[in-house]
Amino acid sequence: xxxxxxxxxxxxxxxxxxxxxxxxxxxxxxxxxxxxxxxxxxxxxxxxxxxxxxxxxxxxxxxxxxxxxxxxxxxxxxxxxxxxxxxxxxxxxxxxxxxxxxxxxxxxxxxxxxxxxxxxxxxxxxxxxxxxxxxxxxxxxxxxxxxxxxxxxxxxxxxxxxxxxxxxxxxxxxxxxxxxxxxxxxxxxxxxxxxxxxxxxxxxxxxxxxxxxxxxxxxxxxxxxxxxxxxxxxxxxxxxxxxxxxxxxxxxxxxxxxxxxxxxxxxxxxxxxxxxxxxxxxxxxxxxxxxxxxxxxxxxxxxxxxxxxxxxxxxxxxxxxxxxxxxxxxxxxxxxxx
Numbered sequence: 001x002x003x004x005x006x007x008x009x010x011x012x013x014x015x016x017x018x019x020x021x022x023x024x025x026x027x028x029x030x031x032x033x034x035x036x037x038x039x040x041x042x043x044x045x046x047x048x049x050x051x052x053x054x055x056x057x058x059x060x061x062x063x064x065x066x067x068x069x070x071x072x073x074x075x076x077x078x079x080x081x082x083x084x085x086x087x088x089x090x091x092x093x094x095x096x097x098x099x100x101x102x103x104x105x106x107x108x109x110x111x112x113x114x115x116x117x118x119x120x121x122x123x124x125x126x127x128x129x130x131x132x133x134x135x136x137x138x139x140x141x142x143x144x145x146x147x148x149x150x151x152x153x154x155x156x157x158x159x160x161x162x163x164x165x166x167x168x169x170x171x172x173x174x175x176x177x178x179x180x181x182x183x184x185x186x187x188x189x190x191x192x193x194x195x196x197x198x199x200x201x202x203x204x205x206x207x208x209x210x211x212x213x214x215x216x217x218x219x220x221x222x223x224x225x226x227x228x229x230x231x232x233x234x235x236x237x238x239x240x241x242x243x244x245x246x247x248x249x250x251x252x253x254x255x256x257x258x259x260x261x262x263x264x265x266x267x268x269x270x271x272x273x274x275x276x277x278x279x280x281x282x283x284x285x286x287x288x289x290x291x292x293x294x295x296x297x298x299x300x301x302x303x304x305x306x307x308x309x310x311x312x313x314x315x316x317x318x319x320x321x322x323x324x325x326x327x328x329x330x331x332x333x334x335x336x337x338x
Contacts, residue, residue: 021050025051026077031067032075033075037065038065041062060081061082061085064080064096065078070107070108074108078100078103078107116133127253128190136264139255139258139262140256142253142255144252145204145206146248146251147270148203150201150214150244151200152201152244152245154176154241155240155242155282164237168237172232172240176242177194179225180221181199182220183217188209189217200265202253203217218288218328219328242287243278243279244281245276245277245278246294247294248270248291249293251267273291276315276316277289290324292322292324307325309323309325
């Protein structure tokens with residue numbers, strides 16, 4: 001575009017390939033096999049594609065497009081339009097066509113880099129994606145980081161999956177995870193793993209306000225779950241309930257797995273304790289259980305939202321620990337130390 005200092009990248013939602021602006025476009029024609037589209041533009045007449053009418057009305061006089069042929073038979077498109085009086089000259093067209101194979105190579109590299117980053121961020125999270133792209137792909141490689149840990153699990157999922165059709169179960173799970181994940185990501189958390197009907201998320205303490213941000217995420221998730229349950233009731237579906245375990249500590253963040261298959265995740269005693277607290281929400285009859293280590297991390301003003309349930313024996317932990325219920329509905333204060 002005239003006046004641009006560099007390339008810009010626009011993203012489109014899924015389903016654009018069925019939208020009228022794509023179906024009736026030169027882009028689709030080229031991607032599906034046309035080798036060249038070349039047309040003089042005139043604001044005084046109609047053209048075979050609607051976009052040509054729009055270009056002509058904006059003063060463009062000629063349009064040309066060719067396929068960008070990538071590996072594995074993939075086709076994309078490059079197009080040029082000019083406002084020059086009389087359109088492109090033969091010399092201009094020869095020059096532009098010589099650019100096409102060069103742009104094809106460069107665009108394939110750029111597109112695949114973007115796709116790799118997007119896919120990794122989608123499946124393993126932003127932080128893990130950057131670690132992997134930086135070369136952290138050796139089994140056992142990773143770092144020890146200090147983080148607030150959130151583990152959440154849906155209640156009665158086995159019964160729900162046995163009673164409802166598969167497509168309904170998938171739809172319910174997607175709505176449930178939206179309700180949990182959106183607040184986590186909005187508040188700076190990173191979702192590392194979905195485990196059936198559960199999830200594991202961390203809030204690295206290198207980020208200011210990590211603990212209070214985790215509590216904001218819990219509050220946001222509760223509001224969204226309540227709204228989702230209204231919709232569930234309206235459609236005759238069951239109420240969704242959950243249990244959350246929250247702890248803080250050092251975790252090993254990196255690659256775990258076999259020689260041929262790795263998983264980028266966090267492990268360590270702190271993760272195990274968060275999982276035990278989540279499981280204890282069932283016997284304690286509360287949706288959220290928090291460790292005393294986490295409670296000590298947040299401001300004194302936040303303590304009114306925590307109710308001590310006393311000392312509890314936790315499976316896998318030698319000494320009893322003090323466990324807290326968290327009263328959802330009161331906006332958490334900021335952390336003392338992040």
